[in-house]
Structures are given as structure tokens and as C-alpha cells.
Amino acid sequence: MGIKIYFDNAATTQLDPVVKKEMISAMDKFSGNPSSIHSFGREAKTEVEKSRKKVAEILAASPSEIFFTSGGTEANNTIINGVVNSLGIKKVISSPIEHPSIWVTLQRLSESGDIELEYVDLDNNGHVDLNSLEKYLKNNPNSFVSLMHANNEIGNLTSIKKVGELCKEYKAIYHADTVQTVGKYHIDLQTVNVDFITSSAHKLHGPKGVGFFYMKGSDTSIKSFITGGAQERNMRGGTENTYGIVGLAKALEIAVSDLDNIQSQIKALKEYMLNELRANFETLSFNGDVENKSLFNLINVGFTLNDVKEITPDKLDMLLFNLDIEGVAVSGGSACSSGSLVGSHVLKALNVDDNKLSIRFSFSKFNTKEEIDTVISILKIILQ
Ligand SMILES: Cc1ncc(COP(=O)(O)O)c(C=O)c1O
Structure with missing residues (x-):
């Protein structure tokens, strides 16, 4: 059997065997x-x-602030629709690089005239310009801010603490999509001013199809998005995914129990990969801020002409396909949308050159340095 290297952990992660065991036991018992x-x-x-x-x-x-859902998309949809429909908030401030579960939802609400949507400015690295956020907030107090904690395509981090402070000052409701960061960073909701966060189990070695949102304060003020029975304290109709929920909690427990070690293990992999990429490819550049305020497990790299043998219209798909044939799983852009970078609204918003072949590598605790060596040598053969 050939090699199998999985560097697409921002798309999804493999189920932790301990989580699987816990879920099977729950299936037998409950x-x-x-x-x-x-x-x-x-x-x-x-x-x-x-x-x-x-x-x-x-x-x-x-516990009364946690509501289980079918995943990150439903959690984000619930909050956005809930805030807009139940709280009568018209002015929404977001960014052009949110996940589609937010971006498309807000676009639709804007097109139907339900909201007035403003996008914050981004700096050259793709970071949210906090001055522009403050400017919008000043002009529109009592608005709704939806800004993701970590971008799933480029890895840029936006400080929940800083955005939360601004939202507090201008009395805005604040939602942070934390799907890529729950279980990867210490999140203490007592120390930040955020009204809603969201999470999805399959991003942290839990099962697919289950997630949750946090809503600050136990007085439920938004209406449910999925209507039905009174489950989740009237916030989400539908029989609970018991086994998924058990798996989600176990996955999160495991993730945080060894968070610092896992962080440094994966950070070292990212640094090693960055060095190897730089040493082996002349003209590459990184999309987003790969060095500083950046997810420790993600690299989005753009290869340009000098490092690529041939540029054809279907070059990205071919590259991903060739890597797949060699047993290497990566993604171009966000796997949540098309599995391909073509049309990525994030890279478009960052004005990334169309002529770049951009690939996202994302690591987990199950990856190794040896796998990086193998991927670099395969990339050299395919690209050069
Ligand atoms: C930042 C972000 N938000 C939301 C989602 C959607 O989560 P789910 O796949 O559970 O619907 C994803 C999935 O890629 C994501 O990366």
C-alpha cells in the first residue's frame, strides 16, 4: 500500500480512537x-x-449557555438569523473573509433588505483593521458584529479580546466564529466580552454532524432557527444527537487536557514546513499572515511561475489531483465550499494574484516531521 499523508485538518480531522470508544459505549448504553x-x-x-x-x-x-447543533454551519446560521430576526438589529458589521456559513447568510439578508451590511477593512496581511471596525461602530452603535476568530483558509487570527472591548464600548452584539479555534486555544469566556461563539466537533477529532453555540446569559433572547420540539430549551428543535454530543464533549476534553503540548508539537511542524518550503521553492509567497497572528496548524502558500513547470487553466485541480495520487491530502482554499481554490472569496478579498497556485496545508497532532519531508520531495517532483 502506498503512503497516505493527511494535511487537510482545517477541512476535517480524523476521529480520535478514544472518542470513538466513548461513542460506541454510549451507543450500547443510551x-x-x-x-x-x-x-x-x-x-x-x-x-x-x-x-x-x-x-x-x-x-x-x-451549562445553560451551551446549545448543541448539527455543526458549525447550523450554529452560525442560528445566531445570525436569530439576532437579525429576534432582536431587530439592522446594522451588521462583518468581514469579506468569513466562512460561507456566515458570509452567504449575511449576503442573503442584505440582498433581501433585512440588514445593512458593512465590511471592515483588511490590512495587507488580511487582518481586520480594528480602526475601521471602530469607525463603523462609532457611526452605528447597537449594531451586530460577526468576525471569525481564525480564518479557515489563511489562518489569520482576530483577537476576541480586542474586538470584544470595542463592541462593549459601542454596545454592539458580538459573535465570533470559533470553529477553527475551540479545543486549540484556551478560551475563557469569563475574561472576554463575546455574546456568541460557535464550534464543530469534527474540527477537533470529534464526530461529524455535531457542534454547539454559546450564548451569553441564560435568558434566551433570540428565537430558534430550526423550529420543532422544545429541545435545547426551545433553541433547537429535533431529537438530540446523543452519541455525537457525547463524542463532542470527549473530543474537547481530550483537546484541552494536553493543549499546551499539542500546540507546541504542531507549532514545531508548522515552523519546519515553513523553513522547508522557503529552502526548496524560490518564488513562493504566503497568503495571509503566516508568521504572527496566525493559526499554529495552518499554512496557505502560493507557488508562482518560476517554481511551477507549466501553467494551465486547470493547474490547481491538477496539482491537487497529482498530490492525491501520491497519497497526499491537502486543500486549495476552503474544503467546505468547493474543495478547490478557484473562486475563493477569501483570496479574492486579499487580492491574491490569479496566477498563483495556492495550497493550504493544515496539521494535527497525528502528523510528523517525516511526513513533511515526504510532502516536500513530492512537491518538488510535481512542481519543478
Ligand atoms: C471557520 C468555520 N466556520 C464554520 C464552519 C462550518 O462547520 P461545519 O462543517 O461543522 O458545518 C467551518 C468548516 O470548515 C469553518 O472552518
Whole structure:
């Protein structure tokens, strides 16, 4: 069997075997519907609530502030639609490089006239210009701000603390998409001013199809997005994904239990890869701010003509395809949209040269330095 190297952990991560074991055990034990009042239901409900407590404790939140969903997309949709529809907020400030679950949702609300949408300026590295945010907030107090913590395509980080302080000053409601950062960074919700955050289990070695959002304060003020039964305290109709929720809580528990070590292990991989890329390819450049305020597990690199043998219209797809044939899984742009970089709204917003072949490498605790050596030698063969 050939090699298999997975450097696409921003798209999704492999299930941690310990999480899998916990989920299988829950499948054997908790078959009831958590809404049923008999013992089967009560036992399942207890597991869901134990998981909620675990998640809340890790984030320094209250269990009543955590709401389980089918993942990050639903969590983001719930918050945006909830804030706009229930709180009557018209003015929304966001960025042109949000994940599609926010970007497309806001575009639609703007097109239908439900909101007036402003995008903050970005600096040359693709960072949110906080002065421009302040300018918009000054002109539009009591607005709704949706700015992601880490960008899934380029890895840029936006400080929740700093944005939260500005939002507090101008009485804005603040939502941070933390799908790429929950379980990777210490997030203490007692020390930051954020009203909503979102998460998805499959980004942190948990199962797919389950996530949550945090809503500050236990007085639920927004209406549910998915209407139905009274599950999740009327915030999300639909029978709870008991096994997924158990897996999500376990994955988060594992992620934070060894967070500092995992961080430094993956940071070292990123540094090694950066050095190897620089040493082996003359004309590459990085998309976003790869060095400073940047996700420690992500590199988005653009290769240009001198380092590429041949430029053809389908060059990116061919490159990804050739890497795949060699057993290397990476992504061009965000795998959540097309699996290909073509049309990436993030790189467009950053004015990245069309003639660049951009690839996203994203690592996890399961990757090694040896894998990087292999990928560099494969890239050299394919590109040069
Ligand atoms: C930043 C960000 N937000 C939201 C999502 C959507 O999460 P999910 O795949 O659970 O719907 C993703 C997935 O890539 C993401 O990276």
C-alpha cells in the first residue's frame, strides 16, 4: 500500500480512537430519546446534560449557555438569523473573509433588505483593521458584529479580546466564529466580552454532524432557527444527537487536557514546513499572515511561475489531483465550499494574484516531521 499523508485538518480531522470508544459505549448504553420521561429517555438525557456541563466547564461558561447543533454551519446560521430576526438589529458589521456559513447568510439578508451590511477593512496581511471596525461602530452603535476568530483558509487570527472591548464600548452584539479555534486555544469566556461563539466537533477529532453555540446569559433572547420540539430549551428543535454530543464533549476534553503540548508539537511542524518550503521553492509567497497572528496548524502558500513547470487553466485541480495520487491530502482554499481554490472569496478579498497556485496545508497532532519531508520531495517532483 502506498503512503497516505493527511494535511487537510482545517477541512476535517480524523476521529480520535478514544472518542470513538466513548461513542460506541454510549451507543450500547443510551438508546432512549432524551425527551422521553421513562428511564431510557432519562438516561440519555443525563448523558447529554453531562456533556453540556463538560463543554461549559472547559469554556468557563454556564451549562445553560451551551446549545448543541448539527455543526458549525447550523450554529452560525442560528445566531445570525436569530439576532437579525429576534432582536431587530439592522446594522451588521462583518468581514469579506468569513466562512460561507456566515458570509452567504449575511449576503442573503442584505440582498433581501433585512440588514445593512458593512465590511471592515483588511490590512495587507488580511487582518481586520480594528480602526475601521471602530469607525463603523462609532457611526452605528447597537449594531451586530460577526468576525471569525481564525480564518479557515489563511489562518489569520482576530483577537476576541480586542474586538470584544470595542463592541462593549459601542454596545454592539458580538459573535465570533470559533470553529477553527475551540479545543486549540484556551478560551475563557469569563475574561472576554463575546455574546456568541460557535464550534464543530469534527474540527477537533470529534464526530461529524455535531457542534454547539454559546450564548451569553441564560435568558434566551433570540428565537430558534430550526423550529420543532422544545429541545435545547426551545433553541433547537429535533431529537438530540446523543452519541455525537457525547463524542463532542470527549473530543474537547481530550483537546484541552494536553493543549499546551499539542500546540507546541504542531507549532514545531508548522515552523519546519515553513523553513522547508522557503529552502526548496524560490518564488513562493504566503497568503495571509503566516508568521504572527496566525493559526499554529495552518499554512496557505502560493507557488508562482518560476517554481511551477507549466501553467494551465486547470493547474490547481491538477496539482491537487497529482498530490492525491501520491497519497497526499491537502486543500486549495476552503474544503467546505468547493474543495478547490478557484473562486475563493477569501483570496479574492486579499487580492491574491490569479496566477498563483495556492495550497493550504493544515496539521494535527497525528502528523510528523517525516511526513513533511515526504510532502516536500513530492512537491518538488510535481512542481519543478
Ligand atoms: C471557520 C468555520 N466556520 C464554520 C464552519 C462550518 O462547520 P461545519 O462543517 O461543522 O458545518 C467551518 C468548516 O470548515 C469553518 O472552518
